[in-house]
Amino acid sequence: MLQTHTPRDSTEAAHLKTALDFVASNPLCSSRSNLAGHVTASAWILSPDGKSALLTHHKKLNRWLQLGGHTDDADTSIQAAAAREAREESGMTDLRLLSDALFDVDVHPIPARGSEPAHYHYDLRFSFQAQHVDFNVSEESHALAWVPLATLAAEDGNASVARMARKSLGVSGFADVATVK
Template sequence: MSSLRTALLAELRAYVPADARERAMRDRLAAFIASQPRAFERALTIGHVTASAWIVNAARTHALLTHHRKLGKWLQLGGHVDGDPDVRASALREAREESGLRSLRFASEAIYDVDIHAIPARGSEPAHEHFDVRFAFEADGAEPFVVSDESHDLAWVALASLADYGADESVLRLARKTAHL
């Protein structure tokens, strides 16, 4: 087992979840990484590890969300780790690729959140799960962003307005944690 994978497992086991639901997801995520040699590879069709970026402005009043092209809903930025167990680097890479922001910096080096969510079948890709490790970032809310081909749109959304964007419980949980950053 690689040192990055071992370190991630130790960090996940030490991570303190926000509630019982997140605790159950943390435990499943750690067990998945420990038992699946190809956990970080997108080719693992039952599911794979992904990395996300919860990006807030300096005042921590707004989050940058993407209207995801494939899923058709407003979410945090992030994506596949492409075989790399360095989930921090993957979260940062995905955030930069999907937003074009250069002012991104970690709000904390620690894991911010974990989530496991179902991805529906699409084309030849079967339904599967994303085992998502999430990190908090801060960015200059005035810096222009670029909408990538993975998104319909990007927007700085007021945390108080997330429900107006149809935010699901996992995004609302990210927002609730923002006060503790």
């Protein structure tokens, strides 16, 4: 899946290369026991009209992000992990996966917390569409909110969310498209 993904800009191309290298050199790449980092799964959830995305104000990171998290042994695929995380964090049970293909790839540092050392998340992101706008806020979040894609696309403080918003809006040429070899 990573090998066939086409990044949309040079930043995502760099994340993709880093993720490919990590997965190739770490047999336990999705295990939380891997202290260097692990593959995670995220859900980029679009509103029924496709004009907004659902974000969580994440408690641990204190940032507005897409929904997602760690894979579990019971997950049958990385897409299933993203869907499970979305259900757990939003209470939405009827999300529609828009494509089995990756929507976005991001690699980001996670700060040390308690006994867990600082590490990286190699985040594989999939696009979903909600069938309604009602949600429940889980204990992992301060809040959830539908945010217009146009607002997110212009966001300077969160480049990865802005990149996904621009992809959803179909903005072409928003950055240089790089080829990963």
